[in-house]
Amino acid sequence: MQFGQVRRSKVHRATQVPVVVSVAYSYEDMDEWYDVAIGKKSGHIYGRNTNPTVQAFEDKVRALEGAEAATSFSTGMAAISNTLYTFLRPGDRIVSIKDTYGGTNKIFTEFLPAMNIQVALCTTGDHEAIEEEIKKGCKILYLETPTNPTVKITDIERMAKAGKGVGALVVVDNTFATPINQNPLMLGADLVIHSATKFLGGHADALGGVVCGNKELVEKIYHYREINGATLDPWAAYLLLRGMKTLKLRVEHQQQSAMEIAKHLQNKAGVEAVYYPGLETHVNHDIAKKQMRGFGGMLSFALKGGWKLSLSCFPN
Numbered sequence: 001m002q003f004g005q006v007r008r009s010k011v012h013r014a015t016q017v018p019v020v021v022s023v024a025y026s027y028e029d030m031d032e033w034y035d036v037a038i039g040k041k042s043g044h045i046y047g048r049n050t051n052p053t054v055q056a057f058e059d060k061v062r063a064l065e066g067a068e069a070a071t072s073f074s075t076g077m078a079a080i081s082n083t084l085y086t087f088l089r090p091g092d093r094i095v096s097i098k099d100t101y102g103g104t105n106k107i108f109t110e111f112l113p114a115m116n117i118q119v120a121l122c123t124t125g126d127h128e129a130i131e132e133e134i135k136k137g138c139k140i141l142y143l144e145t146p147t148n149p150t151v152k153i154t155d156i157e158r159m160a161k162a163g164k165g166v167g168a169l170v171v172v173d174n175t176f177a178t179p180i181n182q183n184p185l186m187l188g189a190d191l192v193i194h195s196a197t198k199f200l201g202g203h204a205d206a207l208g209g210v211v212c213g214n215k216e217l218v219e220k221i222y223h224y225r226e227i228n229g230a231t232l233d234p235w236a237a238y239l240l241l242r243g244m245k246t247l248k249l250r251v252e253h254q255q256q257s258a259m260e261i262a263k264h265l266q267n268k269a270g271v272e273a274v275y276y277p278g279l280e281t282h283v284n285h286d287i288a289k290k291q292m293r294g295f296g297g298m299l300s301f302a303l304k305g306g307w308k309l310s311l312s313c314f315p316n
C-alpha cells in the first residue's frame, strides 16, 4: 500500500484500534497484490513500510497538528535524523539553536559535520542572531521550542518567516509543547516533529517518533524511513494511541502542577533561578504567551552553589 492511503481498519466491528502484528499480507492473486503495491488499491504489503495500527497512530497525531500527512518512527531521534538525512546533502547548511535536545545536538555537532554539512548553532532566544545566520542561506532551519531541558522559547512565526525568505525548510520539534499547546504548522513551519515517547505516549512504556507536514514533504521522509527501516512497532503504536486518549487531561494537569511548582521554587532560599515559560520572569514569556495555548509540563531550575547543595537546600 502506498503512503498515506486508507486510515481506518475495522476488524470484527471492534471499536478500538486492533494491534495488527502481521508482517506480510495475502491477496487473492498477483494482480490484486500489484494493485496494492502500486497504490491503486488500499491495503498493506510489508510491515516495514505500512501497518494499520501504526497508521492509526500517525493519523491521530496528524489530526492534532492540523497537518496533511504524518509518518512515524521507532523513536523521536529516528524522526529527527531521518528528517534531516532526507533533505540534507554534502555542502548544505543548516541553522539551529544551541539548546536542542542532547541527541539532536549530537547530530549537529558530530554527524552532520562529518558529512560535510555546515551547522550554525545560534544562542537560543537570540532572534536577531538566528536571523543573521538564516540570511547567509540555509537548507533547513531547525527549532525546538520549548527546549529540553532549558525550556527556552523561540518565536516560531518570526523565524519561519525568516527561514522562508531564504527558501529554507522550517522544522520544529514540538515534543515539550505538545499539540495541545502549540501547532508549529499554523505558525509557518513546514514540518513538526515529536518524540512520542514523552507526552504523546505519556506512560513511559513505549518509544516512538512522528513527523507531520504536507504530503509532498512527508512522503519523501516516509520513503527514506521505509528503506532505512526505523519503523514504529505496532505494539508501541497501540500503547502510544492508548496513551494519547488522555493527552489533553494529562497536559492540562501537568502544566497546572508545573506552574505551582515553579512559583513554589521561586520562593526557595536555595534556588538561584527557575525556568518556566509560564512565569512572567521567563525571558521569553511574551513569545510563549503569543504562540502557546498553555505553557507545558516541564520546568527547570538552578541551585545556588550548584549541584552539591541539592539536598541541603530543600529542608522540608
Ligand SMILES: Cc1ncc(COP(=O)(O)O)c(C=O)c1O
Binding pocket: 075, 076, 077, 078, 101, 103, 144, 147, 148, 173, 175, 176, 194, 195, 196, 197, 198, 207, 208, 209
Ligand atoms: C525535545 C526532544 N526531542 C527528541 C527527543 C528524542 O526522543 P526519543 O528518546 O524518543 O528518541 C527527546 C528525548 O528526550 C526530546 O526531549
